[in-house]
Amino acid sequence: MPVVLPIVLYLGLHLAQSTQAQNGYLPPPVITAQPGSMVLNNKPVTILCQGPPEAAAYEIHTEEEPEPRAGRKLLVAGKTRTLYIQEMKPDRTGLYRCSYQSGGHWSSLSDSLHLVMMGSYDKPSLSSMSGTVVTSGNNVTLQCFSRIGFQAFILTKQDAPQFTKRQSSTAQDKGQQATFHMDRVTSTQAGTYRCYGAFSKDPYVWSHASDPLQLEVREAPSDPTPVEPKHPQATDHNQTQNHHGILIGFPVAIVLLLLLFLLLFFILRHRHRKAKNNATEAKRQPQEVEPMNGLASEARDPQDVTYFQVAFNAPTHGTASAPSLLPKPAQASEYATLMLR
Structure with missing residues (x-):
């Protein structure tokens, strides 16, 4: 079965081509360029017209746009089906087409081959x-x-x-x-x-x-997360709420800022008054006077000075006896001034 199907297809195609040839219609050939249709300057190229094995003759020609029928230029005629161009030049560029003859009839034209010469200008x-x-x-x-x-x-x-x-x-x-x-x-x-x-x-x-x-x-992700479209009215409502929030928040921020400035003012004022009171109390305290050479300081108010009497008794040599009836010599006294603080 796998061998029969290609044979049937080939016979059907051959029968169709024979019928078309009997009716005066031949399928178009295929035109190609080797090594390609885009050729560098001064490089060779070969144009090939491929028809059925029973083709008796070929024609290869160029066509000038936009009226190809009136501008045909025959290049090859006969049994050969190739056109060899030794050096690619600007005058060899253009549109190429071909046809073949079989059973006394000429086939329709092939598709156009655009033969291009490259390398004439700097690259973009x-x-x-x-x-x-x-x-x-x-x-x-x-x-x-x-x-x-x-x-x-x-x-x-x-x-x-x-x-x-x-x-x-x-x-x-x-x-x-x-x-x-x-x-x-x-x-x-x-x-x-x-x-x-x-x-x-x-x-x-x-x-x-x-x-x-x-x-x-x-490739795009196979299962992208769907995004729920937002309703226009809901969007407008959210925008309105945001606008109102801005209008309310701005005055509140101003009030808070003013309260902050007032608090800072009172704190600075309190510190200034405290510093001023401390300076005043320091000026009111009496100054201390240091005594000079161990002597009593200058005379002060009697209420601030206290006198003490110090008596000195010198011991005498001898044995203990009854108290003497002789008068005692006067004892020397010294006074020291003490200042109470």
Whole structure:
């Protein structure tokens, strides 16, 4: 069974092509360029037209925009299906298409091959205004800029020849720039991007490629926490309460500030009065007078002075006997002045 299905498909396709050929319709061929459709200046390139094995002849030609039918230029005719270009020049750039002949009929034209020459001008710069690491579902904006007055910029993606975006430039910061928008990016849009500059008169003659920009797209969280939307009326009510709170709190703060200043004033006033009273009491205390040379100080009030009489008795030699009847000599007396405090 696995072998029968491909055989049936092949027979069906061959039968369909035979029927179309009998009716005068042949499927278009495929046109490619080796090693690629973007070729550096003076480098070789080969254009290949691929048709069915029964094709008897091929035609490869260029087309000039915007009217390709009227501007066809035949380059190859006959059994050969390749066109070899030894050195890439500006006059070899443009749109290429091909067709083949089978059973006396010519096929429809192939899709267009855009053959581009690179390296004619200095490279522009490529940057991401959204960052190089983004979450899946977000928008990305890439910006290409150059000091050269390019009239257009082209954005390409590595390993994706079908991805080619062309954007007209605008003046910016003494140069030219173009922005490329990608909405709601996914993991398929991650990769390496480059941009080129070109002029309108030679749309297929590009500058050197910009430095590569690596865009990384990460998957969004699988189960994000839902955020309950706020009701507009509730928001207005909260804002009104906050406004009233501010209006009430401002006067209260002023009153508290005034009370603080009054308290500080009374504390300073109390300290000043206390210091003044201490100074007055210190001035009222009597000054002490020190005695000089052990003599009594100057005469004071009799009530403040007390006199003491001190008697000195000298002992005599002899034996103890009855008291003498002789008169006793007068005894010397000294007085000392004492001051009571």
